[in-house]
Amino acid sequence: MLVTKQPVLQRFWYPILKAADVGAEPKPFTLLRKNIVVWRTPDGSLACLQDRCCHRTAKLSLGFVEDGNIVCGYHGWTFDAAGTCVRIPQLEDDQPISARARVTSYRTAEKYGYVWVALAEPLNDIPDFPEASQEGFRQVDQFYETWNIGALRLMENSFDNAHVAYVHRGTFGNVQSPKVQAREIIQKQWGFESTNIAAVKVRGDTAQKAVATTGGETVRHSTSVWHMPFIRRTQIRYPHGLIHVLITCATPINDTVSMILQWVYRNDTEQDVSSAEVIAFDRAVTLEDKAIIESCEPDVPLAVLEGEEQHMPSDRPGLVMRRMLGNLLREHGENEQRLAG
Ligand code: FES
Ligand SMILES: [Fe+2]
DSSP: OOGGGOGGGGGSOEEEEEGGGOSSSOEEEEETTEEEEEEEOTTSOEEEEESSOTTTOOOGGGSEEETTEEEOTTTOOEEOTTOBEEEOTTSOTTSOOOTTOBOOBOEEEEETTEEEEESSOOSSOOOOOGGGGSTTOEEEEEEEEEESSOHHHHHHHHTOTTHHHHHTTTTTOOTTOOOOOOOEEEEETTEEEEEEEEEEEOOHHHHHHHHTOOSSEEEEEEEEEEETTTEEEEEEEOTTSOEEEEEEEEEESSSSOEEEEEEEEESSOTTTSOHHHHHHHHHHHHHHHHHHHTTSOSSOOSSOOTTTSOOOGGGHHHHHHHHHHHHHHHHTTOOOOOOOO
16 A cells, blocks of 8 residues: 555544644654645644645745744745735735635644644544553653654554564564464454563563563563554553553655654653663664564555465454555545555
């Protein structure tokens, strides 16, 4: 599936920037190959426009913000948060501005410390992460970086038990025990839920600190939710009571590059385990995933074509994702778009 060629994927909310990084300076982002620009108006609310001036197509993000409006850096045409051109400096005051001088605006929201954008009427809400408002949990922001992957590859990977023994053999995987239990999947309207119990290794200081244990092994009870199309939440519970909730978003920049945003909620304190220690372990784990997923072809086939990819029972979550996304496309009158050849 080529994500930029499936218009229905524009009808979801995607996190694009850290909220703290967006102020009165215009910030560019590319979402599903659309160039957009985000800034904050004086009352603190967010504005998002297509990053293309309607005069000579210059990037508005090269301009500046004045009184809450964005001023194009080329000739100064000025647009408000709704995309209406409110000033053409070269015109006399009594000369009207054409109603056609406007730029597309997009819906924005601020949640969990991130700026979210939907390019078209959203089909559902921004996912609910219960721990965000639960007492006793803190949020640790972990990663904001581009990976050269198709977004769906990371979603499949996040529910793929079989990769742990091999990809994570340097951190918590055990290559001596490659057999995994089949995951049960409870399908929801906008994704699915799946639980899992896994014995894992705790190797070295970084892992022991992050998991707050001194043993060499532990058991993870996890509940994972796939939020269609490219967000997962995995709540990991350890025997000694620690809860570590991973939120991983693969926001598609284009068909082959995704912005990876990951943060966690934990029911411990900075004094128990520092943020740096929490990040260090997940850093090691995600770099293992990154190296291998970047080697996979980004154009994930939804239709399970004979011969293109082979499957095994533990691949089921990914196959359910493919089926559900295929159904979504069909419901919206779209055919799956693939790379030619
Ligand atoms: S290109 Fe933007 S004002 Fe001319
Ligand atoms: Fe992994």
